[in-house]
Amino acid sequence: MKKFVLIFLFLSLISNAYGDNSGFKYSGDVVYFEDEGEERERIYTLKVGGEVYSLSYPAVVENGKNYFSVFEFFKAIGFTNYEIKRGKLTFSLGQDGEKKVIDFGDLTEKEYIYENRDYYISEELFKEYFAQTIRIDENKYEVNINPSFLLPKVVNLLLNAKEKELDLEKGKPILYYKSERKLFDLGNLRVNLEKSIEDSKSEGKSHDWDGYLEYSGSLLYGTFNTDYDLKEHEFGDFTITYSDLLDGQYELELGAYGEHREKGLTFQKDRGYLNDGKEYIIEEKVPLGSRVELLYNNIPIEIQYEEGGKVVFVNNLIKENREFLMRIFTQDGKILERKIKINDDYNQQNKGEFGYDIYIRDEHDSNRVNSQMDIYYGYTDHLTFGFGYDQIPEEKDGKYLSVKTVNLQTIYGNSFYGNPYTLKYELKKGINSINGASENSERKYVDKKYNTQHNFMVDTTIKDFSINYEIYENGKYYDEKREQNLDLDYDVFDWLTLTYEYENTKYHDSRGSESDYKYGAEFGYSINSLLLSYEIDKNKAGDITHEVDLYYTGLKHVLVKVENSWDENEDYTGELRITNKTWSEFLDYSFGVKYTPKEDTRVVLDFTLKLDNWLELGAYWAKDDTKSAYIGIDRVFNLKKPTVNMNNLDSTNIKVMAFLDGNNNNKYDKGEEAVPNVDVKLGDKTIVTDENGIGYIYGVTSFIDYELETSCKRPTFKSDINLIKVRGTGSSEVVAYVPVKPMISFTGFVDFKNATEFDKENIISDLAINVTNKDNTFTQTIYPDSTGMFYIFDIIPDDYTFTFEYRGDDYVVDKYKENVKLLYTDKNRGENEHTFILNRGE
Structure with missing residues (x-):
C-alpha cells in the first residue's frame, strides 16, 4: 500500500507540474488515464447476428469516420473463399456463391485505409458489401453486425442438412433403364422443305427450292442414319453408330461415305470441344429443352437452346487458355453450371485409364486404306504413354504410296510450387518394308522422309505468364527441316x-x-450486363489489325452483339446481331446488320423467324438491291406415331410400365398387376398410365440421364420408393418399369411357452419390439398392448426382423429374434398376421 501511495504522489506531482490532471481518474486501488481526444485505433467485441465472433476486432476512426478491418472480419466468421490480387479483392458470399469484387484501385482515400497488411473500409462501404445494419455501442466497445449474407457456419449447416437429404436419396435403390438395342426398329424422320425467291438487278427474279429427308432408327443394335436430297435425288452417307460405350465416354461409328460409298470406321473419346485450326468450337450435351448461356468474365456472350441433345458455341472470344462458364437452365427449374477450360489436354489420361482415337477409311481415289490410330494409357495420374500407327495414302510421281509410320508419345503433367506444366515428347518413324527395296521404292522414299521425326513441347503457366514452346525436327523430304513456335501470354x-x-x-x-x-x-472488361473486348495485333511486316466486340445481355433472354474488325488498309467489317428465344420456344428470331464498305454489298440485313419449332420465315436485303425471302418447314416425326413432335432426330420415346410389385424385388414378374393412374413427370411433361399401366413420353433427347418423378393417386400404393433414371442411346425406345409398392399392415401376437396369464401381462408391460427391414431403411420400436397384440401400418412388402427385448427387472426373459417375410397377395390383400412365441427363463 505504501508503494502505491508513493506512485500516486509521483503521478500527482507530474500532473501538477506539466498541466491539468483532469485526464487522471482514481477508482479504489486503480489509477488509469482517460484521453479526452479521439482514439484512432480501437478494439471492439464483434457480434454478428447477435453472436460473439471476436473479442479483439480492430477498427480505425479517422476524421470522424469508422473504418472496419476486412481480413479480420473474414477470419472471425471463418470465411476463406476470397482472393486478393493486385489490389483487387474477389470473394463469393452465401449459399449461392454470389461473386463480388472490391477494386481498391478504384476507391478514394476516404473510402479505405491500408495498414498492417490489412484493408480497413469505411462503414458505408462495409455495409454495402457485408451488412444490412451496423450498430456500434461505444460504452461497451461492441460492434453488432446484421449480415446481408448467409454466414459460413449457417451455410455449412444447410450443406450438412442437404447431405443428409442426399444420403436418404442415396439409400433408395436406383433403377436405371437405357434404350433397348434392337436388330431393327422404326425410328424418326426429319422433313425439311424450303421455298425461296431472289430478286436482283443483274439476274432478275428467280425461284428455287431445297428439300431433304433425314432418317434415324435402330439397325443391327446400333443407330442407323442417312439422308436423301429430294431435289438432286441422291442419298447421303450411311452410318451405324454405337454411342454411349464404356461408361458413356466413347462412340463407335461404321459407315459408307460419299458417292463411292467408301467404307469407314471411327472410334473416339468425347472431348467436349473441337479445335478447328486456331478456332475453338464448344460442343456440349445438355438436358432436353434447356436454355444455355455461355459466360466469359461473368457476362453471357452466347445464348443457345438445346438442339439434338446438345448446344454448339462458335464465338470470337473462345480461345486457348480461357475459362468459360456454361450455365444450363433446365425445364424442371434447375440451374446447372459447368466450367470449360479451353486448353489442349494433350491426351493426358488418369491412372489406369485408356484413351482411343481411331480413324479408318477405304479411299476410292487411291484404292488404299487411310488409317490413323492412337492409343493412350495413364501410367500414373501425371504420366501418360501413347502409341500410334498411321497408314496414309500419299501421291508420288503419279501413283499412290501407302506411307506407314508409328509414333511413340510420352506426356507428363504436374505442377511446381503451384505452377502447372506439361511436357510432351513424340518420336515418329516410317516402317515400310525394307525387303527388296529399290532406290525409288516406297521404303526408300519413306525412309528419307520419315526417318526420323521428333517433336518436343512444353506448356506452362508461371504466375501470370503462360508459355508454350514447340519444336519439330522433320525428315529430308519435307521442305521444312526444323520448325519452332513460341507463344507467350x-x-x-x-x-x-x-x-x-x-x-x-x-x-x-x-x-x-x-x-x-x-x-x-x-x-476484356465487364460491367453489369456489358462486356467489352478489344484485341490488337501487329506482325513483323508492320500490319496491324483491330477487333472490338461488345455484348449486352441486360434484356431477358436477348443477346445484343456488336463485332468490329479493321486493319491499316481500312478493310473494315462491322456486324450487329440481336437474337432471342422465348422460354416456350414458340418464337425464335434473329436480326442482323452487316457493313463492309469495300465490298459491293456494303450493307446487308437479314431476319429469321421460327414459329413453334417447325415453320421458319426469313428475309435478306443487300445494298446492291439484292433481295431474297424464304419459307421453310423443318419437322421431326416419329414414324410409329407421326402426330407427336420429336424435337430432334435423335429423340427417343420412353414407355412407362407401372406394375404392382407385390414381392418387392423391383422387377416385373409375369402376372403382376398393372397399376393405372400413376403420374410420371419428366421436366415439363407429365403423363398418366392407362388401365394397362402404360404411358408414353415422346421426344426425349438421347445421351442425357433423366430422373422420372412418379406419384400414385391411390393412398394405399406408393411409387417413389425407388429412384428411376432413364437414358436414351438413339432413337430406340426406352422401356422403364415403375414398381408400385402396395402398403400393407401387420398384426402381431406375443405368446409364451411357460408363463401364467399374470406373468405374461407383467412381462408384456416391459417388452419392447424393434422392427427393421433387410436393408435397414426402415426401423421402428413398438410396444404391445396388455394382451400382447401390436400393429404396424403402411409398410411395404419386405423381409423384416422382429427383435423382442424385456426391459424390466422382475423376470428373466430371453432376447428373441425372428425373421418374417411380409407379402401382398390376392389372398391377404396386404393384411399380414403372425404369432411370436417367447421363452420365459427361470
Missing part, C-alpha cells in the same frame, strides 16, 4: 493480356531460314 491485369507469337522455320534447301512474329494485347 502475360496477364498484366484481369482485364488486360499482352500476347506474343514467334515462328522460325529452317529449310533443307538454300532458302536457309525465315522467321515471323506477332505481338499485341487483349482487353
